[in-house]
Structures are given as C-alpha cells and as structure tokens.
Amino acid sequence: MATIKTEEGRPSAYVFTGLIFDGEITSILPKIEVLHKDLATKKWLSDQVPLGMFSIKETKGYQHIKKFILKSLNKNLLNVVDVESSGWHCFDNKWVYVHSGGTIGDTDRNIRLADKELLLQIDNHITTKEAFLESLNMLDMLEPKLTHSLLSLVLVSVITSPLMQNSLAPRFSLWLEGKSGMGKTSLSKMFTQIFEVHKLVHVYDYRKDLNKTVLNRDCVSIFDDYGVAKTKRIADLTNEKIEKLIRDIGDREPSANFTVRSEGMALFTGEKFITMPNADITSSAGRVVRVQMDNLFDKKQGSTYDPLKVEKFSWFEKSSFLSTSIADYLKWVSGKLSSNFIDHYRRDFENNRAQFEAVTDDAHSRQKDNFAHLIVALNFYLTYGLEKEFITPEECASYRVKAREVFVELLKEQLVSPLDTDVQIFMESLEELIMQEKIIVTVKGIPHMERDVLGIVDLSEKTMSLTWQPVYEIVTNHILLQSDRSDFRSDIKLGKLLKEANLIYKSNGKSTKPVSGLNGRAIQFNIDKIPNMVEAIVSMNRGRKFNNLLEEYASDTRDNERREEEKRERKDNKKELKKLKGTIFQSGNRYMDSE
Incomplete structure (x- = not known):
C-alpha cells in the first residue's frame, strides 16, 4: 500500500x-x-x-x-484521534473545530471525523473581506427582524458547545412562520447551512432521522414544513415529538430518548406555530423565538411581493458568502476560545440581558436570555470584522445599534402568545370565506346593495361585528369539509378562546351582544388585531360594482348640478343686463328733459 x-x-x-x-x-x-x-x-x-x-x-x-x-x-x-461529531473539541486545553475537510485551530494531533459529509462550504474565489461584507449586506435583503434573527442564529450555533461547557448554554430554537410558497425553506438554508450537505429534514419524515439530526454539533439543523400533515394521527405524532425536541433543546439535559445533550441549534419552519394546549404553548413559547416570514417568492400576495427581493436573494444564493465568512470567523474564534472569549461573552451576555430586562418586565425570563445570546453572538461577529479591518469602528457601532433596535422590537412581539391552533384555523378560514364573499361583510359608511349581510366593519368604533351563530356554522362546516376532522370546537368554547387571545371585545362577560344592522347576537372583533383582514374587506367593499355605479351616478349628478347652476347664472346675468339697460335708458330720458 x-x-x-x-x-x-x-x-x-x-x-x-x-x-x-x-x-x-x-x-x-x-x-x-x-x-x-x-x-x-x-x-x-x-x-x-x-x-x-x-x-x-x-x-x-x-x-x-x-x-x-x-x-x-x-x-x-x-496517533489518530477519531471523533464522532463535527464542531468544537478541546485537546490539551486548546479548542479545535473539526469538520470533514480537516481542523481549524492550533493542534499537533491528527484528528479524524467519522462523518465525511460535513465539509464546510467555502468559495475560494471570494476574499474573506468580501464574504464578511456581503454577509452583512444580507441583513438588508428582507424584513430586518427576519434577517437579523437568522444570521444571529447561525452565529450562536457555531459556538454552542463551548458555551454549554461554560454554563452559558443557549436554550432556545427559532420558529419561522409563514404561508406556503413564501420561501421559508430556501431562505433558511441560505442563512444557516454552512456545510456542503445541508442538515435539513422534513418534520413528517424526521422520526427515523431525529436522533442523528439533533446531535449535530455547533451548527443549525432545519426541521422543515410544519403544518401540512395529511392525517390527524400524523399531526399528533409530529406535535408530540416536536414539542419534546423544543423542550430538550430548551433544557439541554439528557432524556430517555437522547443519551447525550443536543449541542447544536434548531430552526423550525411552518405555516403556523405548533399545535399544543394553551398551557403548554405558554410554557414552550419561552423556549422558542418566533419570527414571521417576509414574502420572497409568492406573487399571489401582490401587496408584499417585490421582484427586487428575489433579485437580491439570487445574488446571495449563487455565492457562499456567509459560510465562507464563517469558516474564517471560526479561525478567529479558535484563538479567542483559548484565551478570553468566554469571559468576554459572559460579561456581554449579562449586560445585554440586564438591558432587555429594563425594556420590558412582561417578557418571559427565558426570552431575555434568548435575545441576549442573539445580540452577543452578532456583536462578536462584528468585532471579528472590526479587528480584521473589514469595517470601521463607526460602521461597527451602527450595525450594533440597528441590531439592538431590531431585537428589542422582536422581543416585544414575543409577548403576544401564539394563537390556539383551532383559533388560527378558524381565523384563516373566516378570512378565506369573506374574500370569496360566502360571508358578506360590509363597511359602515360605504353604500351597498348586498343582502344576507353577516358582518359590519365600523372603522370609527374599531370593531368588526359578525352574526355569530350563522358565521360559526359556515366556517366550521368549511373546515370539516377541507380536512379529515369529524368535529370542531363548540361555538361557546371557541368564543372563550377568542377572548383569551384578545381578538374580541367582551360584553358584560359574554362573547356576543346585539348589534344594529345585524340579525341575532354578534361577536365583535377588535380590528387592531386583524388589520390585514380589515384592510382587504374595506378594499373589497370599495371595489364592488354597486359602489362603482354609485360613483358614476354621483358624478353625473354633480355634472347636472353644475349645468343647472350655469343656466341660473346665465339667466341672472341676462336679468342684470336688462336691468342695467333700463337704468341707462331712464337716465338718458331725464337728461333730455332737463335740456
């Protein structure tokens, strides 16, 4: 040989x-x-x-x-050292990052990784400075709360195991929520995947891959496409396993199904947040940072689709800017880990957590920890760029200020508890049926000729009143026809859930009340809680054919009134002229008589 x-x-x-x-x-x-x-x-x-x-x-x-x-x-x-997982390992008090292509960091040992598919994705045709600057430019391609969260997540992930070994374990996952077709999976992969082979599993296939996937060290694993289960049984099995995964990462402790602690970060994508009883939602919400997807690809959502976003995405996707930059960042981190990295991280973590504490008392204690990790990890990446002279001190400070503003805003959004799944399903179906005009909702102040009106939007009172019993029956029948469910929450139970979610106004402790213009007791939604739905309803009412006819009639009426006014003015002018002539004639006669 x-x-x-x-x-x-x-x-x-x-x-x-x-x-x-x-x-x-x-x-x-x-x-x-x-x-x-x-x-x-x-x-x-x-x-x-x-x-x-x-x-x-x-x-x-x-x-x-x-x-x-x-x-x-x-x-x-x-003297070969075989390791089972990629990521950081400590040999002779020195930290070394191991991947399939070799090691990053100072070591005399010959270290070998069993998994040969964990090669860092590096583009050797771009410089480390270009890779860093373009990675920061990625923050501007979509909604800042979304891009900052994704970038910070991968930056937390690449130092997870050293943090865990120093009692600084990040105990959260990221949940990216948005409708199908918006580009959640594509964006998630571009921001978080640093290896040539992506760490991504479909949530309904992950049962056989879960142990292997969750044990990936110092990287982000994507659990993709939650919320599209074909049967209730699959949905229930998936919910149970995902909830357990969220808790395992949130606790970072060994459990019956996991013999070792997870040492990486997880990103979930889905059309909605995980289905759980309300008590469990509140508990698990502290273990998850929820972020709304910005529309990237869905042209059907005309108000939010922007081809410039797609153009930017294509530019960043064709070159591995972020993964290339992170490879060089790991070299910088390897030197710091063996000196004062952890001490500085702990100090910055405590300072930032205290600042988030001052922002709001209502946020979950875990969430303040979560956001402290997100901002500190990003700040260290900016420090790397500053020390490498890729950016100036002024630019570094500007990025830090922007990140703080973004994360403070996102932290406040976490205060709103995720909706109960049945509430979310009901609201989505309600909007769909209103847009299809199967449920007629009018707007006070906008004329209409509609019959069988089941709802009225009052912009001045900030209410959307719906005749509750018929609306409930129409929506629930639609839900049952569109799924394999045999039943749905009762109207009374659903009304209570809507109150708990602060979506509706209370009336003497009840969910419904009589409303002028509607037959039967009505439930009243707070339109500040459903701005997109209300905006669509107003737009639809203004665009109805009857309203167009009214506008034409009003325009014709104004024209006729103007013509009549002109006639009256001409008639009056003639009278004035005749009167003036008579006055002149009389004056002339008096003059002649005086002669």
Whole structure:
C-alpha cells in the first residue's frame, strides 16, 4: 500500500495493490486508489472491487483492512484521534473545530471525523473581506427582524458547545412562520447551512432521522414544513415529538430518548406555530423565538411581493458568502476560545440581558436570555470584522445599534402568545370565506346593495361585528369539509378562546351582544388585531360594482348640478343686463328733459 499526501503532509489518498492466489498461481490486480475521506465506510470496496469478497463477514473484514492501513502508515499517523461529531473539541486545553475537510485551530494531533459529509462550504474565489461584507449586506435583503434573527442564529450555533461547557448554554430554537410558497425553506438554508450537505429534514419524515439530526454539533439543523400533515394521527405524532425536541433543546439535559445533550441549534419552519394546549404553548413559547416570514417568492400576495427581493436573494444564493465568512470567523474564534472569549461573552451576555430586562418586565425570563445570546453572538461577529479591518469602528457601532433596535422590537412581539391552533384555523378560514364573499361583510359608511349581510366593519368604533351563530356554522362546516376532522370546537368554547387571545371585545362577560344592522347576537372583533383582514374587506367593499355605479351616478349628478347652476347664472346675468339697460335708458330720458 502507498500513501499520497497533501502539501501539509496529511494523507489524501491510498493506493492498494491486490493479489489473487488460487493455490498455485499469484496474479497481481490493477492498482486501486481510494480517497482518504472515502475510507470511513466500506462502500468503496464494492465500487472499486466489484468482484471482491471476504471469506469472513464483510464488516469484520473491513475492520481488518482499516487496521492494516493504520499499521502501514508512518508513526505520526498512528496517533489518530477519531471523533464522532463535527464542531468544537478541546485537546490539551486548546479548542479545535473539526469538520470533514480537516481542523481549524492550533493542534499537533491528527484528528479524524467519522462523518465525511460535513465539509464546510467555502468559495475560494471570494476574499474573506468580501464574504464578511456581503454577509452583512444580507441583513438588508428582507424584513430586518427576519434577517437579523437568522444570521444571529447561525452565529450562536457555531459556538454552542463551548458555551454549554461554560454554563452559558443557549436554550432556545427559532420558529419561522409563514404561508406556503413564501420561501421559508430556501431562505433558511441560505442563512444557516454552512456545510456542503445541508442538515435539513422534513418534520413528517424526521422520526427515523431525529436522533442523528439533533446531535449535530455547533451548527443549525432545519426541521422543515410544519403544518401540512395529511392525517390527524400524523399531526399528533409530529406535535408530540416536536414539542419534546423544543423542550430538550430548551433544557439541554439528557432524556430517555437522547443519551447525550443536543449541542447544536434548531430552526423550525411552518405555516403556523405548533399545535399544543394553551398551557403548554405558554410554557414552550419561552423556549422558542418566533419570527414571521417576509414574502420572497409568492406573487399571489401582490401587496408584499417585490421582484427586487428575489433579485437580491439570487445574488446571495449563487455565492457562499456567509459560510465562507464563517469558516474564517471560526479561525478567529479558535484563538479567542483559548484565551478570553468566554469571559468576554459572559460579561456581554449579562449586560445585554440586564438591558432587555429594563425594556420590558412582561417578557418571559427565558426570552431575555434568548435575545441576549442573539445580540452577543452578532456583536462578536462584528468585532471579528472590526479587528480584521473589514469595517470601521463607526460602521461597527451602527450595525450594533440597528441590531439592538431590531431585537428589542422582536422581543416585544414575543409577548403576544401564539394563537390556539383551532383559533388560527378558524381565523384563516373566516378570512378565506369573506374574500370569496360566502360571508358578506360590509363597511359602515360605504353604500351597498348586498343582502344576507353577516358582518359590519365600523372603522370609527374599531370593531368588526359578525352574526355569530350563522358565521360559526359556515366556517366550521368549511373546515370539516377541507380536512379529515369529524368535529370542531363548540361555538361557546371557541368564543372563550377568542377572548383569551384578545381578538374580541367582551360584553358584560359574554362573547356576543346585539348589534344594529345585524340579525341575532354578534361577536365583535377588535380590528387592531386583524388589520390585514380589515384592510382587504374595506378594499373589497370599495371595489364592488354597486359602489362603482354609485360613483358614476354621483358624478353625473354633480355634472347636472353644475349645468343647472350655469343656466341660473346665465339667466341672472341676462336679468342684470336688462336691468342695467333700463337704468341707462331712464337716465338718458331725464337728461333730455332737463335740456
């Protein structure tokens, strides 16, 4: 066996010479070259030697070959340290980041990673300065709360295990919420995936991959596309496992299903927040930072779609700016970790947490920790750029001020508890049926000729009143037809949930009240809680055909009134002229008489 080495002296490939001995004649086979990274599995045996076989079990034979390789290498390679996971490892009091392509950091050890698919995604055609600056430019491509959260999440993830070992464990996940087709998955991958092979699983396929995925160290794992389960059973199974995953990451403690603590960060994407009873939602909400997706791809949402966003996304996606920058950032971190990184991080964490404490007393204690991690991780990345002279002190300060403003605003948004799932389903279906005009809602002050009106929007009173019983029946029947459900929350229970979510006004402790213009008792929504729905209702009412006819009639009336006014003015002018002529004639006669 011969070894092919890199310029640094590390083995990059091995050349094997095979022999066949049939008892009498020895035949030499063509040489076989196997890459160092391919030796981790036995797959290369069947690829390179299709007719090769062992007289013993293949797995055992493969182990013999690995031992033979180690014995054939020089003495320096005999001291190989095998690690099971990528990310940070501490050897001889020095921190080293391990990935499939090698190590980052100062070490004399020969460290080998079992997983050969965790290669850092690095574009060698761009400089580290360009990669850093373009990574910061990514913050401006979409809504700042969204982009800052995603960038900070990956920056927290790449230092998770050192933080955990120093009692600074980040105990939260990020939940990216938005309708299907907006681009959640594509954006998540671009911002958070630093390896060539992405760490992403579909939430309804993850049962077989969960243990492996959650154990990924110092990186972000994406659990994608929550909220599209085809059956209630699958939805229930998924909810149970995701809730447990949220809690495991939130606690960072071993459990019955996980023999070791999760040492990475998790990002969930979905059309809605996880379905849980209200008590559990409140508890789990502190373990999750919820962010709304900005519309990237969905052209149907005309008011929010912007082709410039797509253009920016395409520019950033074609080059691995962020992952390339993070690779160099890890080199900087490796030196700091062995000195004062943790001390500085702890000090900044405590200072920022205290500042978030001053912003609001109502926020969950865990959430203040979560946002302290997000802002400190971003600040360290900015410090790296400052020390490398990629940005000026003034630019660094500006980015920090902006990040603080963004995260303070996002923290305040966390104070609003996620809606109960049935409430969310009801509200989405209600809006859909109103837009389809299957439920007629008018606007006070805008004329209409609609019959069977079931709702009235009063902009001055900030209410949307709906005749509750018929509206409830129409919406729930629609929900049951669109799903495999056999029942839905009762109208009384749903009314209570709407009150708990502060979506409706209370009337003497009841959910409904009589409203002028509607038949039957009505439920009254606070339109400040549903601005998009109300805006669409107002726009639809103004655009109805009857209103257009009214405008034309009003325009014709104004024209007729103007013409009548002009006639009156002409008639009056004639009278004045006649009167003036008479006055002149009389004056002339008096003059003649005086002569």
